[in-house]
Amino acid sequence: MENLAVYKHLSWLVGGEAGYGITTMGQMFARACSRAGLNVFGYAEYPSLIRGGHNTAMITVGSDKVHAHSNKIDILLALNEDTLNKHLGSMSEGGVVIYDDESLNWDETSNLGLTWVSIPLARITKELEAQKIMRNTVALGASFAVMGMDFSFVSNVLETTFARKGQEVVDFNVKVAKAGYDHVNSNDLAANFKKAIPLPESAKKQIVVSGNDAIALGAIKAGLKFMSAYPMTPATSIMQTVAKHGVKYEIIMKHTEDEIAAMNMAIGASHMGVRSMTATAGGGFSLMVEALGMAGITETPLVVAMGTRPGPSTGLPTWTDQGDLRFVMHASQGEFPRIVFLPGDVQESFDMTLRAFNLSDKYQMISIVLTDKYLGESVQSVEPFAATDYVPDRGLLMSTSDAAAIEDGSYKRFEFTENGVSRRAVPGMPNCIYVASTDEHREDGDLDEGSENRIKMVDKRAQKIVSLLNESLKPDEMIEIHGPADANLTIVSWGSTKGPILEALDAANTEGLSVNFLQIKFALPFPSDAVSEVLNAAKKTLLIETNSEAQMGGVIREKTGVKIENTFLRYDGRPFHPAQILDKIKESL
Amino acid sequence: MSKTLKILNNVQELDTGSSCNWCPGCGDFGILLALKQAIFDLKLDPESVMLVSGIGCGSQAPHLIKVYGFHSLHGRTLPVATAMKLANNKMTVIAIGGDGDGYGIGMGHFIHAARRNFDITYIVQNNQVYGLTKGQTSPTSEHGYKSKTTPEGVIEPMIRPIALSMTAGASFCARGFAGDIMYLKELIKAGIQHKGFSHIDVLQPCVTFNKINTYQWYQQRIYKLSDVEGYDPSSRTMALEKAEEWGEKIPVGVYYKEDRWTYEDKLPMIAEKPLVDHSIENIDIGPAIESYF
Numbered sequence: 001m002e003n004l005a006v007y008k009h010l011s012w013l014v015g016g017e018a019g020y021g022i023t024t025m026g027q028m029f030a031r032a033c034s035r036a037g038l039n040v041f042g043y044a045e046y047p048s049l050i051r052g053g054h055n056t057a058m059i060t061v062g063s064d065k066v067h068a069h070s071n072k073i074d075i076l077l078a079l080n081e082d083t084l085n086k087h088l089g090s091m092s093e094g095g096v097v098i099y100d101d102e103s104l105n106w107d108e109t110s111n112l113g114l115t116w117v118s119i120p121l122a123r124i125t126k127e128l129e130a131q132k133i134m135r136n137t138v139a140l141g142a143s144f145a146v147m148g149m150d151f152s153f154v155s156n157v158l159e160t161t162f163a164r165k166g167q168e169v170v171d172f173n174v175k176v177a178k179a180g181y182d183h184v185n186s187n188d189l190a191a192n193f194k195k196a197i198p199l200p201e202s203a204k205k206q207i208v209v210s211g212n213d214a215i216a217l218g219a220i221k222a223g224l225k226f227m228s229a230y231p232m233t234p235a236t237s238i239m240q241t242v243a244k245h246g247v248k249y250e251i252i253m254k255h256t257e258d259e260i261a262a263m264n265m266a267i268g269a270s271h272m273g274v275r276s277m278t279a280t281a282g283g284g285f286s287l288m289v290e291a292l293g294m295a296g297i298t299e300t301p302l303v304v305a306m307g308t309r310p311g312p313s314t315g316l317p318t319w320t321d322q323g324d325l326r327f328v329m330h331a332s333q334g335e336f337p338r339i340v341f342l343p344g345d346v347q348e349s350f351d352m353t354l355r356a357f358n359l360s361d362k363y364q365m366i367s368i369v370l371t372d373k374y375l376g377e378s379v380q381s382v383e384p385f386a387a388t389d390y391v392p393d394r395g396l397l398m399s400t401s402d403a404a405a406i407e408d409g410s411y412k413r414f415e416f417t418e419n420g421v422s423r424r425a426v427p428g429m430p431n432c433i434y435v436a437s438t439d440e441h442r443e444d445g446d447l448d449e450g451s452e453n454r455i456k457m458v459d460k461r462a463q464k465i466v467s468l469l470n471e472s473l474k475p476d477e478m479i480e481i482h483g484p485a486d487a488n489l490t491i492v493s494w495g496s497t498k499g500p501i502l503e504a505l506d507a508a509n510t511e512g513l514s515v516n517f518l519q520i521k522f523a524l525p526f527p528s529d530a531v532s533e534v535l536n537a538a539k540k541t542l543l544i545e546t547n548s549e550a551q552m553g554g555v556i557r558e559k560t561g562v563k564i565e566n567t568f569l570r571y572d573g574r575p576f577h578p579a580q581i582l583d584k585i586k587e588s589l
Numbered sequence: 590m591s592k593t594l595k596i597l598n599n600v601q602e603l604d605t606g607s608s609c610n611w612c613p614g615c616g617d618f619g620i621l622l623a624l625k626q627a628i629f630d631l632k633l634d635p636e637s638v639m640l641v642s643g644i645g646c647g648s649q650a651p652h653l654i655k656v657y658g659f660h661s662l663h664g665r666t667l668p669v670a671t672a673m674k675l676a677n678n679k680m681t682v683i684a685i686g687g688d689g690d691g692y693g694i695g696m697g698h699f700i701h702a703a704r705r706n707f708d709i710t711y712i713v714q715n716n717q718v719y720g721l722t723k724g725q726t727s728p729t730s731e732h733g734y735k736s737k738t739t740p741e742g743v744i745e746p747m748i749r750p751i752a753l754s755m756t757a758g759a760s761f762c763a764r765g766f767a768g769d770i771m772y773l774k775e776l777i778k779a780g781i782q783h784k785g786f787s788h789i790d791v792l793q794p795c796v797t798f799n800k801i802n803t804y805q806w807y808q809q810r811i812y813k814l815s816d817v818e819g820y821d822p823s824s825r826t827m828a829l830e831k832a833e834e835w836g837e838k839i840p841v842g843v844y845y846k847e848d849r850w851t852y853e854d855k856l857p858m859i860a861e862k863p864l865v866d867h868s869i870e871n872i873d874i875g876p877a878i879e880s881y882f
């Protein structure tokens with residue numbers, strides 16, 4: 001018997017070959033549901049191929065917040081036999097399979113307790129003289145009929161999607177979708193499907209956005225002016241989204257010759273005084289590592305978005321993983337401070353990016369926003385981003401008139417100060433000529449290999465992280481406890497596993513179990529005291545991570561002395577789903 | 590960023606007084622002097638000059654000229670310098686680094702910077718060895734050159750820097766000699782004034798490690814393209830032919846010059862003012878989120 005609390009959402013999955021338009025279909029379905037006022041979570045799986053190979057998009061919807069995808073499918077839209085072969089086993093009881101029995105070679109439709117909605121997608125498409133790919137549109141219409149939802153949500157999305165191509169194209173798409181919708185209804189094909197999701201009286205306005213796009217939008221809001229990057233899954237859409245808005249927001253987005261150039265260019269631009277960033281995956285980050293230290297020693301602010309996928313090396317390019325936590329924490333030779341943000345969902349991806357730009361400027365330091373395929377490429381419905389109260393804090397960056405007031409020749413870019421942060425003039429300003437060097441330097445920037453200076457400089461840079469903790473980062477920003485303050489079991493995790501954990505937590509507590517969740521939001525600086533306090537008070541703990549070495553577990557032990565005995569690790573490239581976490585919770589209690 | 594222009598009264602004002610670890614007689618001194626003179630002659634405001642280097646003996650240069658400086662990583666001179674130009678295109682950006690820096694570890698960036706034709710000047714201190722790491726073979730070492738890493742002699746042929754930058758798309762390609770400071774100064778001035786990527790390869794004796802390509806060796810071979818009758822730097826064919834010339838005779842001067850659009854020309858974001866002068870207060874992301882509803 002499946003657990004109703006976990007599966008209180010409805011999951012729709014479309015599957016087909018790469019090149020079938022699966023992603024676009026998933027997006028349109030998600031947006032149509034979002035406009036109806038439902039909350040959505042969209043998760044896509046695809047192999048590292050452009051054509052062929054099996055692609056899926058799963059959209060999970062609910063009337064309350066949906067934090068993760070589901071392991072169960074309520075409505076399966078199969079565009080090929082492969083989809084049936086692979087996913088019938090994951091159908092929930094009473095689920096619906098939408099398929100085209102005239103095109104697919106499939107007969108066994110009787111014994112699974114499912115409702116089989118056969119709809120001649122190909123024939124309808126042909127009769128309407130539409131392109132072959134538009135069978136997706138027929139199927140989209142059919143899906144909404146199966147869910148018992150009004151057709152207007154579909155036509156509404158088609159309208160905005162195709163508005164730019166003219167009214168004729170819009171009308172045609174609506175006609176094709178309507179044919180699918182009507183076919184299901186007039187033949188009463190979905191009469192047996194009982195899983196209705198109640199729609200809210202009035203739909204709230206929300207956007208459906210991926211973690212990557214949230215980072216890009218956060219950066220734009222923060223005043224990003226320069227980005228340099230090189231495409232690599234799963235981070236590519238960050239640079240693409242920034243590029244798309246480049247002209248409007250006057251941002252230069254440079255697609256470079258490699259990630260070495262990307263990182264060095266981002267640092268060069270930032271040094272001149274513009275907010276700048278790069279984005280990459282583990283492989284690209286490997287190439288950026290040397291320059292990361294250059295930002296460290298020249299005290300150049302910079303934001304790096306890093307989306308992980310399973311390694312080592314090329315690994316599983318289009319799957320998910322949290323195996324690069326230690327890598328980003330320690331990458332590059334030498335010791336220098338950095339901030340590592342661990343967003344757990346789309347909203348946090350946006351918020352933390354905004355924060356990253358301010359803290360990077362204020363402490364003249366690198367910020368790494370660590371995300372992964374599951375978070376970066378999954379979409380969630382959220383309240384439209386606005387951040388109207390956001391104020392860019394540029395820290396000790398001087399204005400031209402500040403600089404003009406300085407006595408020529410007296411300026412020291414790397415001046416020793418109490419909190420380690422020095423006044424920052426940028427090239428082009430009056431009276432402040434200096435050199436920034438990757439060699440160890442004195443306060444004025446000139447070279448110095450002396451022992452006394454070296455110690456002071458190391459301490460100065462290190463002091464910035466102490467100041468960051470004293471002045472800016474408070475414990476309640478660095479960790480969050482979800483669920484009851486006091487519980488029999490405390491789950492400890494970070495990053496994208498937040499979604500599935502929240503779903504499982506909700507289910508567990510509804511069932512009367514007593515579980516809470518410590519979400520760690522910063523890897524560096526590490527919130528040692530706050531984490532210690534929670535763990536020492538916890539009755540039982542369970543560490544959950546999407547890697548094989550329990551890397552956060554190691555960090556926790558190193559920083560707090562606490563060893564978490566129970567771990568639940570997944571490292572097959574797939575994200576955790578709520579049901580398996582719920583099972584683990586039960587097993588652990 | 591608007592500021593009052595500073596005019597230098599004499600070239601010594603560009604001295605930083607910092608100590609320098611170059612060997613006596615090093616070609617880097619000549620290049621440094623020529624660069625300072627060029628900046629002075631062009632009446633550039635030192636506060637509007639950005640000098641970017643990599644890592645190598647010559648890359649110490651930014652510590653020795655009183656302009657804004659950035660001493661970056663080995664081979665990364667150009668990515669840093671070109672992004673600086675994009676961030677503040679009002680600055681005169683000059684990149685400087687060794688042959689190992691630019692033609693070895695940084696070769697990929699060199700080709701792409703040339704192709705993009707950013708409006709910067711790139712001076713290569715080409716001593717045909719890795720000076721700072723004590724004399725190993727560089728990409729411009731001659732075929733057969735012996736060093737500690739190639740005790741039996743270099744197997745591969747030397748690269749032709751001018752041919753490379755030119756075919757990649759640089760719009761100003763020149764070669765100077767560290768032993769002829771006045772001529773080099775004029776080349777640097779022309780490079781700075783040229784709108785586009787100005788590549789200036791400077792033949793530079795390394796008195797400590799390179800016992801073959803000495804001042805004398807060069808003096809016997811060098812001749813000026815400006816003295817060649819009928820030489821036309823707008824001709825790609827003539828330029829390419831000269832770019833291949835090495836051995837008995839080695840040409841210096843402007844090999845190639847072309848008027849073409851720069852990368853910056855095509856960026857509407859900086860058509861009005863440099864990026865660094867854009868306000869980032871109260872950015873409205875309304876239009877950017879429209880497509881997500």
Ligand SMILES: Cc1ncc(C[n+]2csc(CCOP(=O)(O)OP(=O)(O)O)c2C)c(N)n1
Pocket residue numbers: 644645646647648663686687688689690691714716718719720721722727
């Ligand atoms: C990534 C990296 N690899 C190697 C080095 C060591 N290194 C420093 S300078 C140099 C070569 C310098 O040769 P060149 O660029 O020709 O400059 P020169 O010293 O001859 O002026 C090398 C290999 C380094 N600093 N960084």
Ligand SMILES: [Mg+2]
Pocket residue numbers: 645687688689714715716717718719720727
């Ligand atoms: Mg050299």
